Amino acid sequence: MKDKLFKYLLFGASCLILLLSGGIIYALVSSSFEVFSHFGFFNFIQSTEWDSQHEKFGALPFISGTVLTSVLALLFCIPFAFSIALFNGEYFKGTKVAAVVSSVVDLLAGIPSIVFGLWGFYVLRPFMVDLGINAQGFGVLLSSIVLAIMIIPYASSLSTEFISVVPNELKEAAYSLGATNLEVIRTVSIPFAGSGIFASFILALGRALGETMAVTMLIGNTNNIPKNLADTGNTMASIIANQFGEASGLKLSSLIAMGLLLFVLTAIINLIAKYIMKLVNK
Amino acid sequence: MSSTLQYRRAKDKVFLCVVCILSSLTMIPLFLILWELLKKGYKQINLSLFTEVAPSSMDAMLARISNEPIPGGILNGLSGTILMLAMAIVMSIPVGILSGIYLAEHKDSKFSSVVRSLTDLLQGVPSIVVGVVVYAWVVRPMHSYSAFAGSVSLAIMMLPMIIRSTEESMKMVPGTLKEAGLALGASYSTIILRILLPAAFGGLFTGSLLAICRVMGETAPLLLTALGASAVNLNVTEPTSAIPLLIWEFYNDPNLANLVWTTSLLLLVFVLVINIIAKNIAKKWKIQ
Numbered sequence: 001m002k003d004k005l006f007k008y009l010l011f012g013a014s015c016l017i018l019l020l021s022g023g024i025i026y027a028l029v030s031s032s033f034e035v036f037s038h039f040g041f042f043n044f045i046q047s048t049e050w051d052s053q054h055e056k057f058g059a060l061p062f063i064s065g066t067v068l069t070s071v072l073a074l075l076f077c078i079p080f081a082f083s084i085a086l087f088n089g090e091y092f093k094g095t096k097v098a099a100v101v102s103s104v105v106d107l108l109a110g111i112p113s114i115v116f117g118l119w120g121f122y123v124l125r126p127f128m129v130d131l132g133i134n135a136q137g138f139g140v141l142l143s144s145i146v147l148a149i150m151i152i153p154y155a156s157s158l159s160t161e162f163i164s165v166v167p168n169e170l171k172e173a174a175y176s177l178g179a180t181n182l183e184v185i186r187t188v189s190i191p192f193a194g195s196g197i198f199a200s201f202i203l204a205l206g207r208a209l210g211e212t213m214a215v216t217m218l219i220g221n222t223n224n225i226p227k228n229l230a231d232t233g234n235t236m237a238s239i240i241a242n243q244f245g246e247a248s249g250l251k252l253s254s255l256i257a258m259g260l261l262l263f264v265l266t267a268i269i270n271l272i273a274k275y276i277m278k279l280v281n282k
Numbered sequence: 283m284s285s286t287l288q289y290r291r292a293k294d295k296v297f298l299c300v301v302c303i304l305s306s307l308t309m310i311p312l313f314l315i316l317w318e319l320l321k322k323g324y325k326q327i328n329l330s331l332f333t334e335v336a337p338s339s340m341d342a343m344l345a346r347i348s349n350e351p352i353p354g355g356i357l358n359g360l361s362g363t364i365l366m367l368a369m370a371i372v373m374s375i376p377v378g379i380l381s382g383i384y385l386a387e388h389k390d391s392k393f394s395s396v397v398r399s400l401t402d403l404l405q406g407v408p409s410i411v412v413g414v415v416v417y418a419w420v421v422r423p424m425h426s427y428s429a430f431a432g433s434v435s436l437a438i439m440m441l442p443m444i445i446r447s448t449e450e451s452m453k454m455v456p457g458t459l460k461e462a463g464l465a466l467g468a469s470y471s472t473i474i475l476r477i478l479l480p481a482a483f484g485g486l487f488t489g490s491l492l493a494i495c496r497v498m499g500e501t502a503p504l505l506l507t508a509l510g511a512s513a514v515n516l517n518v519t520e521p522t523s524a525i526p527l528l529i530w531e532f533y534n535d536p537n538l539a540n541l542v543w544t545t546s547l548l549l550l551v552f553v554l555v556i557n558i559i560a561k562n563i564a565k566k567w568k569i570q
Contacts, residue, residue, distance in 0.1 A: 083300070
């Protein structure tokens with residue numbers, strides 16, 4: 001009797017996850033339905049207008065801002081995250097130095113987004129001004145750099161795992177043929193661990209897409225499609241954070257619809273990464 | 283031949299150097315951030331930080347003009363964070379551990395794999411989207427921002443981490459322990475609660491601490507759910523402040539800018555210390 005109850009309890013808790021996911025999707029879809037029926041789904045994601053007075057809302061500037069900053073951040077983070085992965089998983093695998101490096105990188109992952117934002121605002125932004133990027137320093141470039149620092153830990157810790165499970169026999173075979181470290185990495189480790197590393201970078205991209213506070217503080221918050229790296233803009237997450245408080249009616253629904261788009265975008269990116277990892281593990 | 287060998291060796295060395303340089307560059311931001319917070323934040327560290335609520339913009343401006351430290355502290359944020367974290371823990375840890383046990387006990391069932399994928403999905407949901415959802419679930423029906431809404435959003439973000447760490451640490455427990463329990467005629471619930479759970483406790487504890495760490499600095503969902511308050515509030519149906527929300531307020535108000543560093547320093551120290559403790563516990567339990 002008690003056992004049965006306990007089993008139901010376990011099952012019930014798992015069902016709660018189902019309910020939770022269903023509830024999240026339901027809440028987002030039902031609240032944004034008004035927007036899609038008012039503007040039409042494709043009109044909403046293609047329109048560049050964001051006009052509270054005339055109640056015209058379009059998501060394109062924010063979608064492009066999100067994609068642009070995240071992809072740039074990913075590009076910036078690749079050389080660093082990849083180096084960390086090689087440092088910890090190949091060159092100094094299992095040594096004290098590697099342990100120190102990986103715990104420092106782990107701690108970097110623990111820094112709250114808002115603290116990154118502050119640091120970017122007060123320390124990196126003046127740099128941007130000095131470099132002559134633009135008058136205020138805000139913009140796509142500044143937010144991508146900070147985003148890149150934020151996602152390095154995610155990309156590097158997973159790729160380290162993939163690189164460190166490359167079988168020693170394969171590497172030793174290459175060494176015995178006279179290959180240098182670099183050649184072993186290029187011809188053995190990367191082909192073996194490549195898709196896993198690729199998947200970890202995709203996961204890091206998923207992280208970057210949803211980052212809110214740091215980007216909100218650094219991107220400049222203008223509702224236009226960023227034309228170049230020095231331009232200011234807004235991301236889907238930052239427009240929600242900025243305007244949700246005072247929004248109502250159609251604007252509120254538009255912001256919730258933006259949340260739905262962001263949810264779908266990150267879900268797709270994460271699914272792709274998980275799918276690749278599943279293939280690798282087989 | 284020797285020249286190409288030299289060339290290959292040189293290339294190898296250069297690559298190693300590049301890897302080392304890039305790796306060490308990556309570690310710099312952590313120390314730069316810590317340094318910046320310490321340098322600008324230490325002035326405001328005093329007892330009143332923990333005993334008084336955040337000052338009004340006016341008081342801060344007067345203090346700034348007369349070149350005194352800003353009066354007041356962050357008690358309203360501290361109490362709000364503790365309140366919401368406590369509620370989030372109560373909501374997420376039991377459910378997370380139970381469904382983690384379910385996943386570990388039914389490894390190959392179809393239902394488990396669905397739940398597992400959904401857990402991954404939940405883990406990937408951006409924090410601001412969690413805020414939007416909880417706004418629609420809790421804030422709109424209650425017609426008010428509240429500490430309860432804030433804690434629900436934190437709980438949703440903690441849940442996937444707790445489930446995964448429970449499942450992983452339950453899997454690490456050797457099957458022979460379970461068989462020994464069965465051989466003694468123990469019931470299913472006794473085996474799980476008295477044998478498997480204590481054996482997996484280290485992993486569970488670490489996972490929960492890391493989950494708490496992750497949500498402690500979350501600002502975005504709280505902006506949409508708890509909103510913030512200028513006084514200490516322990517009523518769960520009222521808007522409540524939190525440490526990250528205070529940082530956001532201070533950041534937006536030039537008069538309070540001095541306080542922003544101290545508050546961030548405090549938050550960062552909390553987060554990093556819990557992080558380090560959690561990692562050390564994990565290490566200790568792995569050896570045993």
